Amino acid sequence: MKYDVIIVGAGPGGIFAAYELMQSDKGLKVAVFEGGHMLEQRKCPIDGEKVKSCVGCKSCSIMNGFGGAGAFSDGKYNMTNQFGGTLHEYIGKEKAMNLMQYVDSLNLKFGGEGTKLYSTANTEIKKLCLQNGLHLLDASVRHLGTDVNYIVLENIYAYLKQDVDFYFDTFVESVRAEEGGYVISAGDREYVGERCIISAGRSGSKWAESLCEKLQIKTKSNRVDIGVRVELPAEVFSHLTDELYESKIVYRTAKFEDLVRTFCMNPHGVVVNENTNGIVTVNGHSYEDREKHTENTNFALLVAKHFSEPFRDSNGYGESIAKLSNMLGGGVLVQRFGDLIRGRRSNASRIQENFVRPTLKATPGDLSLVMPKRILDGIIEMIYALDKIAPGTANDDTLLYGVEVKFYNMEVELDERLETNHPGLYIIGDCSGVTHSLSHASASGVHVARCILENGGD
Numbered sequence: 001m002k003y004d005v006i007i008v009g010a011g012p013g014g015i016f017a018a019y020e021l022m023q024s025d026k027g028l029k030v031a032v033f034e035g036g037h038m039l040e041q042r043k044c045p046i047d048g049e050k051v052k053s054c055v056g057c058k059s060c061s062i063m064n065g066f067g068g069a070g071a072f073s074d075g076k077y078n079m080t081n082q083f084g085g086t087l088h089e090y091i092g093k094e095k096a097m098n099l100m101q102y103v104d105s106l107n108l109k110f111g112g113e114g115t116k117l118y119s120t121a122n123t124e125i126k127k128l129c130l131q132n133g134l135h136l137l138d139a140s141v142r143h144l145g146t147d148v149n150y151i152v153l154e155n156i157y158a159y160l161k162q163d164v165d166f167y168f169d170t171f172v173e174s175v176r177a178e179e180g181g182y183v184i185s186a187g188d189r190e191y192v193g194e195r196c197i198i199s200a201g202r203s204g205s206k207w208a209e210s211l212c213e214k215l216q217i218k219t220k221s222n223r224v225d226i227g228v229r230v231e232l233p234a235e236v237f238s239h240l241t242d243e244l245y246e247s248k249i250v251y252r253t254a255k256f257e258d259l260v261r262t263f264c265m266n267p268h269g270v271v272v273n274e275n276t277n278g279i280v281t282v283n284g285h286s287y288e289d290r291e292k293h294t295e296n297t298n299f300a301l302l303v304a305k306h307f308s309e310p311f312r313d314s315n316g317y318g319e320s321i322a323k324l325s326n327m328l329g330g331g332v333l334v335q336r337f338g339d340l341i342r343g344r345r346s347n348a349s350r351i352q353e354n355f356v357r358p359t360l361k362a363t364p365g366d367l368s369l370v371m372p373k374r375i376l377d378g379i380i381e382m383i384y385a386l387d388k389i390a391p392g393t394a395n396d397d398t399l400l401y402g403v404e405v406k407f408y409n410m411e412v413e414l415d416e417r418l419e420t421n422h423p424g425l426y427i428i429g430d431c432s433g434v435t436h437s438l439s440h441a442s443a444s445g446v447h448v449a450r451c452i453l454e455n456g457g458d
């Protein structure tokens with residue numbers, strides 16, 4: 001089969017690239033290859049009763065399939081250059097913002113209309129943070145919620161499938177450069193694309209890394225974020241979440257001068273498992289539908305670790321820490337803040353008697369046996385700092401789940417079109433190291449599609 005453009009991965013990067021390519025009148029033949037299932041077949045077997053923890057499905061329905069890692073996410077589209085990726089470093093701040101706003105308009109068009117847009121502009125909270133040594137980053141955030149996000153994906157798929165060939169449950173094994181294009185090999189068949197966009201996301205990052213190695217595309221890997229997910233009564237953070245929904249707050253620790261930041265805040269949300277390459281870590285999301293609201297808010301506290309030569313395997317470092325928690329707890333560990341600071345593990349009865357009810361069934365344990373001291377000290381300092389702007393954060397009953405890891409993987413050497421040293425081969429979204437969020441990944445897809453169209457398209 002011959003295509004003008006082959007896209008690997010149907011996450012936000014791949015979806016919005018396909019969408020934008022279909023807007024041209026060139027009648028391009030576009031195919032999207034996705035290792036996971038189509039949207040309606042994506043079902044995680046964990047039901048909290050018969051299946052309580054990750055069973056390691058061949059294709060993880062949380063991470064893979066139409067919609068990518070974002071399909072069951074909270075659908076928070078942060079429009080900002082301050083976090084979520086470094087797309088602006090390649091294409092300029094204004095262009096990056098315009099693309100993110102364009103993606104927002106498409107989300108509204110495909111079912112997100114009526115969802116709320118929050119903004120940090122002109123807020124008193126910024127002042128409150130500064131007065132307490134905390135820094136609130138600027139952003140507007142569209143909160144679709146897991147339910148509306150799903151509807152938007154359903155609608156985009158219904159629109160795209162009319163013109164785009166989708167191959168689901170079709171993992172692309174290899175991509176090789178040949179005269180006139182790229183030959184991809186998937187499910188015992190070969191397909192040729194004049195151009196090829198790789199958007200394999202976080203779950204496909206190892207595969208993308210080996211692809212870069214084979215094609216001699218330069219990469220570097222030096223960052224990983226490690227931390228915990230905090231869960232507390234929604235009231236504690238309500239003055240922040242009611243006004244901003246998501247607040248990205250950064251704190252510099254007094255002890256080591258490390259930066260600790262809040263990440264992925266989910267008012268009235270749930271804490272969930274995340275499976276990356278067989279390693280179970282923690283994440284969170286929430287629903288727009290009030291009936292699905294819980295009494296808790298959760299968010300991550302992360303510390304960024306940057307490594308220098310000769311160490312290159314920052315992901316391996318993060319994985320080893322996550323593996324330790326999996327080894328001790330068979331998955332994610334949960335600990336009361338009160339237990340952590342008293343130097344004792346949480347056990348089933350302490351969690352049972354805790355005032356904050358956990359929304360994820362995790363194994364009670366001791367995070368100090370898992371997390372490096374420097375990182376854990378930073379997190380504890382940040383919890384006390386947050387307690388000043390949101391009293392109650394440092395309560396004994398606050399729950400900490402570990403480990404939350406943000407894998408950044410490699411940063412691929414790309415030009416301003418996100419094109420590799422192989423003409424017509426683009427690497428976008430989270431697997432490129434350029435993006436780490438829905439907004440940025442989607443915007444990178446639109447950007448590359450426009451570059452292809454400007455360049456003739458065929």
Ligand SMILES: Cc1cc2nc3c(=O)[nH]c(=O)nc-3n(C[C@H](O)[C@H](O)[C@H](O)COP(=O)(O)OP(=O)(O)OC[C@H]3O[C@@H](n4cnc5c(N)ncnc54)[C@H](O)[C@@H]3O)c2cc1C
Binds near residue numbers: 033062076435
């Ligand atoms: C639980 C959860 C909640 C999140 N919440 C938010 C949020 O609220 N806001 C936010 O900004 N971000 C959030 N994120 C992160 C966000 O989902 C990602 O940043 C975003 O999905 C990245 O998009 P992507 O297209 O680069 O990759 P992905 O979404 O990871 O998609 C990549 C796709 O490629 C497929 N693939 C990989 N390799 C191959 C191959 N070789 N062949 C075929 N297919 C392949 C995968 O199956 C996957 O479906 C969340 C992530 C998770 C897991």
